[in-house]
Amino acid sequence: MExxxxxxxxxxxxxxxxxxLAEQPRYGYELVQELGRSDGLLISDGTIYPLLSRxxxxxxxxxxxxxxxxxxxxxxxxxxxxxxxxLAAFSAEWRxxxxxxxxxxxxxxxx
Amino acid sequence: MSSQVRSQEIVADYLSRLERALAGAPxxxxxxxxxxxxxxxxxxxxxxxxxxxxxxxxxxxGEPAGVxxxxxxxxxxPVPRRxxxxxxxxxxxxxxxxxxxxxxxWTSSGWNVRDKLIGTLLPPGGYxxxxxxxxxxxxxxxxxxxxxxxxxxxxxTGFSNCPPPPPGWVSGLYYASTLLWFLLPxxxxxxxxxxxxxx
Numbered sequence: 001m002e003x004x005x006x007x008x009x010x011x012x013x014x015x016x017x018x019x020x021l022a023e024q025p026r027y028g029y030e031l032v033q034e035l036g037r038s039d040g041l042l043i044s045d046g047t048i049y050p051l052l053s054r055x056x057x058x059x060x061x062x063x064x065x066x067x068x069x070x071x072x073x074x075x076x077x078x079x080x081x082x083x084x085x086x087l088a089a090f091s092a093e094w095r096x097x098x099x100x101x102x103x104x105x106x107x108x109x110x111x
Numbered sequence: 112m113s114s115q116v117r118s119q120e121i122v123a124d125y126l127s128r129l130e131r132a133l134a135g136a137p138x139x140x141x142x143x144x145x146x147x148x149x150x151x152x153x154x155x156x157x158x159x160x161x162x163x164x165x166x167x168x169x170x171x172x173g174e175p176a177g178v179x180x181x182x183x184x185x186x187x188x189p190v191p192r193r194x195x196x197x198x199x200x201x202x203x204x205x206x207x208x209x210x211x212x213x214x215x216x217w218t219s220s221g222w223n224v225r226d227k228l229i230g231t232l233l234p235p236g237g238y239x240x241x242x243x244x245x246x247x248x249x250x251x252x253x254x255x256x257x258x259x260x261x262x263x264x265x266x267x268t269g270f271s272n273c274p275p276p277p278p279g280w281v282s283g284l285y286y287a288s289t290l291l292w293f294l295l296p297x298x299x300x301x302x303x304x305x306x307x308x309x310x
Binding site for chain 1: 131140144147148150151153154157170171173174175177178181182184294301
């Protein structure tokens with residue numbers, strides 16, 4: 001069971017990150033705080049940075065620097081067009097997939 | 112020790128552990144992640160008071176090993192095997208029986224292309240060996256004393272017919288080249304052996 005949850009988290013985290021970026025560009029620490037609000041999505045804060053690095057290499061996100069009133073400039077992540085398409089495709093998959101799983105689990109045999 | 116210095120030490124320690132854990136990652140990626148984590152720590156530190164909160168923040172950041180693992184996911188298999196039988200044979204044979212050694216050298220994955228070229232070009236049989244070898248042989252023949260014996264009226268006398276001795280610098284060059292000719296295969300073999308260990 002432990003393994004499954006870990007795998008789910010691994011597979012889904014990047015789409016959650018992309019979805020948060022679809023709302024607006026964000027910087028790393030901001031993403032950590034947003035994800036931290038939802039239980040169980042981000043186990044270790046540090047792992048988001050390799051993930052963002054990979055998304056950037058894949059072309060799903062791009063980075064830019066913005067001045068910050070609180071200190072040094074911040075690196076902002078934004079979703080690219082290919083990133084948006086990928087997120088949309090996943091979204092559709094997820095909706096039908098999770099609906100199916102929920103339906104089967106909810107058939108009364110599971111409390 | 113002031114608490115601020117202590118805090119800086121704790122952070123520096125974490126970052127150096129992270130850098131070590133990321134040693135297996137490509138340099139650009141390693142630098143990127145280190146910079147991101149550094150910035151994260153700076154942001155997070157703004158609201159913290161005291162060492163305990165700092166340590167908690169670093170706990171939430173996660174063990175460097177865990178972060179590094181995420182950074183290395185999906186990488187192809189690491190560096191090829193270091194020293195198998197193929198490599199040992201190539202190492203032994205290249206100076207001794209050059210053609211076999213060189214074939215093994217090139218088919219092995221234990222050395223990169225540059226090292227393979229070095230192993231191929233250096234004597235005894237490599238191209239540089241040929242360059243050295245012909246002049247050496249020529250010099251040898253040119254400066255060998257001819258000789259024999261003749262028999263005149265029952266008296267046998269030997270004679271020798273030596274060309275004038277070579278000028279000093281030619282002699283020196285000859286000896287130096289001969290030395291190199293024998294030394295370089297050994298050096299080449301040692302070099303390849305060291306490069307094998309490095310990988």
